[in-house]
Amino acid sequence: MSLLAAVLFYFGWASTDAETRALGLHDSIFRLSTSDYLLRSVEPLFLPALLLVGALLAGIGLQRWVTKSPGRAGTAVRRMRWGWLLPAALAPFYRLYPALFELIIPLVAIPGLLATAYAFTRTPPDAASDAAQRRLRLQIWALSLVLCLLSLFWAVSSYAGIVGRGRAEEAARAVNTSAFPSVVVFSEKDLMIRGDGSCYQYVKGKDSAYAFRYTGLRLFYVSGDRVYLVAWKWRPSKGTLWVVRENDSVRVEYVSGPLGRQPEC
Incomplete structure (x- = not known):
């Protein structure tokens, strides 16, 4: 369980780090907790988990088929x-597509190394050198x-x-869709939210507790009382991420429905 938790945490951190770097940001900006990293790792690992279970079942079936015949088992072990x-055979192809072979090479290395260790330790040790053979097996x-x-981990x-990187590309495409909820911010003071399609207005109502209203914004992320916002024209290559703290002087409204997808300005 400790290894599984470590893998999940590492995957959540590594994927978030790759995503934020592709967006021109850094994961430390969002101050994610351990549970946040663990939760972000669950969904993408469903497919690898299913493939792993399928590979294990196939390996069990292959092992039973091989052991039914002594000659077949000897050939397989050799x-x-x-x-x-x-x-090692895949290493020369690494430069053709580094992103792909960085995944394929370690995935192939794991069963290859286990098969090699099994083959070299399968032969029963001789009685005269039993202790030495056991030490050698343990070392292997x-x-x-x-x-x-x-x-x-590789x-x-x-x-x-x-x-x-896939999440970053999806975010860049989906900024003006329902994947990014529309946001309206009210504030007592000017928050200096400008550009990328955002706009601000002075609130004219005398009884209003807020003096400024900001629209054209999309919700990027929420962490505690911090709300991370981008404008509807935001792009990773050129854009601004605003961090707003919800408190008595700042109110954040989340707008649903098709009108929330309009530029609002």
Whole structure:
């Protein structure tokens, strides 16, 4: 469970870091908590989890099929000794598509290393050298598991980068859709929210508690009492992220419906 929690947290942080960097920001701006990172990692890992379960079931079926025949098992074990060559064979193709092979190489390395360790430790040790053989087996498995763990975090980091950059591209496309709720901000003082399609108005009502009204804004993120806003013309390559704190002097309204998607200005 500790390893699973560590992988989930690392994936949540790595994907958020890749997403914010693609947007020209940094994840520390949003002051995310541990639970935020864990929650952000759940949905993207559904597909890898299903693929992992499918691979394990296929491996179990293959193992049962191989062990039914002694000759077949011997051939399989001899071939498994060369499993470590699989990631090495893919390395020359890395430059063709780095983003893809950064994910494929560690994913191939994990089963390849495990297969190699299994093949080299499968033969029963001789009675005369039992202690030495056991130490050798433990060393092989320890080294293999360490390399597999490093490959796992490498694969998680690569997949998180793909997910994060995909989220950033989706955010850039969806800023003026229902994915980004429309926001109206009222404030006692001028918050200096200008540009990217945003606009401000003086509130003329004498009994109003607020003097300024800001429209043309979209909700980017909420963290505690901090509301992160962008304007409807915002783009990652050129745009401003505003951070507003909700308090007695600032009120934030969230507008739903098709009218909320209008430029409002």
